Amino acid sequence: MGRQTLYVNAEGATRIHQRGFSWFAACFFPVWAVRHRLYWTAAASALFGGLLGIASMVPPLTTMRWLQVVIGGAIGIANGAGGPLWQRFLLRRVGYRAAAAEPE
Secondary structure (H helix, E strand, C coil): CCCEEEEECCCCCEEEEECCCCHHHHHCHHHHHHHCCCHHHHHHHHHHHHHHHHHCCCHHHHCCHHHHHHHHHHHHHHHHHHHHHHHHHHHHHCCCEEEEECCC
């Protein structure tokens, strides 16, 4: 479980951000993104996943199941590690600042 940081914006609204790898983001990234109010990220991820699913039906790729597993695993690891970093970047971008954090 990652460490948590409390973010506050100028209006006083707060958000909690959890650092570290997220298994939920790795397995269910669009759902994780909606849960964290990253709606554009969720839509882009779902669209990308749909396009990848369609691309996997192309005849050369249908016989290469191992490649589909490798690509799916790489995407899952990237989502699990990168999802929380992306959320932190977007929080800072819209004006949230770290107010408190758990000690390392």
